[in-house]
Amino acid sequence: MHVDDRQRHWPGQHYLIRLRAPDDYTAQRSYSLASDDSDPLVEFLVERLPDGEVSEFLADVAEVGDVLELRGPIGRWFRWDTYTPALCLVGGTGLVPAVSMIRAARRLDRSDLLRVVAVARSPEELPYADELARAGATIAYTRDGTGGRPPGPPTADEIGPLLAGAELAYVCGSSRFAEFAEGLLIASGVSPEAIRVERFGVTG
Structure with missing residues (x-):
């Protein structure tokens, strides 16, 4: 546009x-x-x-x-400044901000600062799947197992290594997903003050 x-x-x-x-x-x-x-x-x-x-x-x-x-x-709260190490934990169409972050990091040669975990029910419901894979994102399908990973949401064991060095965590998705993701991050040792959440729902 x-x-x-x-x-x-x-x-x-x-x-x-x-x-x-x-x-x-x-x-x-x-x-x-x-x-x-x-x-x-x-x-x-x-x-x-x-x-x-x-x-x-x-x-x-x-x-x-x-x-x-x-x-x-x-939006100032949810924006990424492109130099702070960060983890994105995003679900469904909530992965869109992470795509923008991936593209900015690639252009600035700062891809090492950004890690992405994208969650969807199935491969058919994951937009930008190829681009996410090329960027090295961790992809979790809740209804389909792929690449030896069983179906299900991401676990603390999966995201723990990705949090090493991260100073901020971005969460974007439905209200239900955001609640899950925020809880997972806190249980994994992330300070609530370091978590930035953007949630969405159906509007009239």
Whole structure:
């Protein structure tokens, strides 16, 4: 998506996309940026939700050349500064901020500072799977076993080695996933003050 007068964004930030009907009725939704700041266009992942006013329009109605209302980039708390060692523990479409972080780290040759654990129910439900694999992300499927790993969420034994040297932990996903991930990190010795959580849910 092209954005006029685009401001610099940091990995982990998001935009607010607002739709406006002829009668001035509006609906809006926040979407995390998948793109790196150096990309010529901004990239969002839109999950088409049943009865989702914004997602259904973007998936089924919007066409190249349409003009949308945007506000952003937004978010200071969840952004990654690109030099602090960090772990991302993300689930489902909540992995989008981690993709932006991966791309920024690769561009700046700082991939050693970022570790990613991505969780999905199955390979079919993991966006950016190939890119995550190339970046060395740990992938956990809760319903499918792959590569010798049994199905199930990540464990403390799996994330423990990835936390070595990490100063921040980013969690993004549904409310249920965020609660699980935050609890797992705390049980693994991460200070609550070092955990930054972004959770989402279905909106009307």
